[in-house]
Amino acid sequence: MRKPPKPIASLIYLHPNLISITRQYSNRAYRIAVSVLFFLQGLCFASWASRIPSIKKTLDLSDAGLGGILFMLPLGSMLALPLSGWLVTRFGSRKIAVYAVSFYALTLFSIGLAPGIATLAAALGFFGFAGNMGGIAINTQAINVETKYGRKIMASFHGLWSLAGFTAAGIGTLMIGRDIAPMTHFAIVSLLILAGIGISANYLAPDAQRHKASRWRIPRPDRPLILLGLIAFCCMSCEGAMFDWSGIYFQKIIGAEKDWIGIGYTAFMSAMTAMRFVADKITGRIGIRKLIRYSGLLIATGLGIAIAFPTLLWGTTGFFLVGIGVSSVVPLVYSEAGRSKSLSPGIALAAISGIGFLGFLIGPPLIGIVSGLFSLRISFLIISIMGIAIAILSRKISA
Numbered sequence: 001m002r003k004p005p006k007p008i009a010s011l012i013y014l015h016p017n018l019i020s021i022t023r024q025y026s027n028r029a030y031r032i033a034v035s036v037l038f039f040l041q042g043l044c045f046a047s048w049a050s051r052i053p054s055i056k057k058t059l060d061l062s063d064a065g066l067g068g069i070l071f072m073l074p075l076g077s078m079l080a081l082p083l084s085g086w087l088v089t090r091f092g093s094r095k096i097a098v099y100a101v102s103f104y105a106l107t108l109f110s111i112g113l114a115p116g117i118a119t120l121a122a123a124l125g126f127f128g129f130a131g132n133m134g135g136i137a138i139n140t141q142a143i144n145v146e147t148k149y150g151r152k153i154m155a156s157f158h159g160l161w162s163l164a165g166f167t168a169a170g171i172g173t174l175m176i177g178r179d180i181a182p183m184t185h186f187a188i189v190s191l192l193i194l195a196g197i198g199i200s201a202n203y204l205a206p207d208a209q210r211h212k213a214s215r216w217r218i219p220r221p222d223r224p225l226i227l228l229g230l231i232a233f234c235c236m237s238c239e240g241a242m243f244d245w246s247g248i249y250f251q252k253i254i255g256a257e258k259d260w261i262g263i264g265y266t267a268f269m270s271a272m273t274a275m276r277f278v279a280d281k282i283t284g285r286i287g288i289r290k291l292i293r294y295s296g297l298l299i300a301t302g303l304g305i306a307i308a309f310p311t312l313l314w315g316t317t318g319f320f321l322v323g324i325g326v327s328s329v330v331p332l333v334y335s336e337a338g339r340s341k342s343l344s345p346g347i348a349l350a351a352i353s354g355i356g357f358l359g360f361l362i363g364p365p366l367i368g369i370v371s372g373l374f375s376l377r378i379s380f381l382i383i384s385i386m387g388i389a390i391a392i393l394s395r396k397i398s399a
Helices: 009-014 027-050 052-059 063-070 072-091 093-114 117-149 154-177 182-203 222-252 263-276 280-284 288-308 310-326 329-337 345-375 376-396
Strands: none
Touching: 027 052, 027 063, 027 093, 027 117, 027 154, 027 182, 027 222, 052 182, 052 222, 063 072, 063 117, 063 182, 063 222, 063 345, 072 117, 072 345, 093 117, 093 182, 117 154, 117 329, 117 345, 154 182, 154 222, 154 263, 154 280, 154 310, 154 376, 222 263, 222 288, 222 310, 222 329, 222 345, 222 376, 280 288, 280 329, 288 310, 288 329, 288 376, 310 329, 329 345, 345 376
C-alpha cells in the first residue's frame, strides 16, 4: 500500500492528473473520507443558514425581500442539476467532489463579502450551484461505499452532514453572541473546509461503475424515480423552511431573546442528527415504506405544535419532532435512487434531485411571500401539509 502524502502536500492532489490516479484503500478508509466530505458540506451550508438573521438585519430586508433573495440559492442548485450528473458520470465522483466542495467553501466566503442585495443574490446563486454539484458527487461516493459494504449506511453519512449543521449552529450562535461579522465567521469556516478537503481527497472511493457519457443530456427519470423525487420534493420543502426560517420564526413569532433565537434550529438539527445515526437499523426492522410514512406524520405533527403553541418550550419541541421526521427521508430516497436499473447512480441522483430541489426552490420563498401577505404562522401551516403528503406517497413505494 502506497504511503499517503502529508496533509499540506495533499492539496497538490487537486491537480486533475493526480486525482485521476486510483489508489486502493480499505473500505473503512473510504467511508471515513466520504464522511469527512459530508461533514464539510454540511458545515458550509449550515454556517450560512446560522447567519441569515444577521444578514437580514444588516441589509434591512423584509420577510418578502429575504424570500426573494433566498430564491437565488435553489435557483443555482437547479441550474447545476443537468450538468452535475453528466460531469460525475463522465469524470468520476472523486474528482468532481473535490472541485465542487472547494468551490462551495469559496462561495461561502463571498457571501460574507457581499455589500448589497445584488451581490448577495449573485453569491447565493453560485453557492447553490456549487452545493448541488458537490451534493451529487459526494452522494455518488456514498453509494459506491455502500455498495462495497453490502448494507445500508447512507443515513449515517447524512448523519455526519447533520452533525456538521448542529456544530455550525452552535458556532453561529457563539459568533452572533459576540457580534462577530459574517465575513470573519465565513472566512474561518472556508479555510477549515479547504484544509479538510486537502487531507481527505486522497482516500475517496473509486467509482463502482464508469460510464463514458460523452454526450450531455437532461436526465429522464422513470416512474419509480419520479415517485422518489416527489417524496424528496416534499421533504426538502420542509427542510429548506427549517434551514432558512427557523431563526426568524423564533425571533418574530416565538419572541425569543437574542441568545435563544437559534434554539429552534439547534433542536431541529440535533434531532435530525441523532435519528440519522440509527435510521439504517430502523429501516432494516420496519422497512423503508413505514419509516418514510412515520417520518411524514412527525413532520406535520411537529410543525402543527409549533404553530398552535408559539412558546419557547412548545416551539422547540415541535421543531425537534420535525427534525426526527425529516432525518430519514432524503437518505433513503437517495439510497434507492442509486440502485436504479435505468440510469447510472450520478444521473439517477441528479434526476430525483431535480424534482426534490424544487422543494428548496419553492419552500423558503413561499414562506416569505405568504408571510408578507398573511403571517409567518400561516406560511408554516402550508409547509406542514408537505409532511402529510410524504405519508401518503410512501404507500406507493415498492421497497
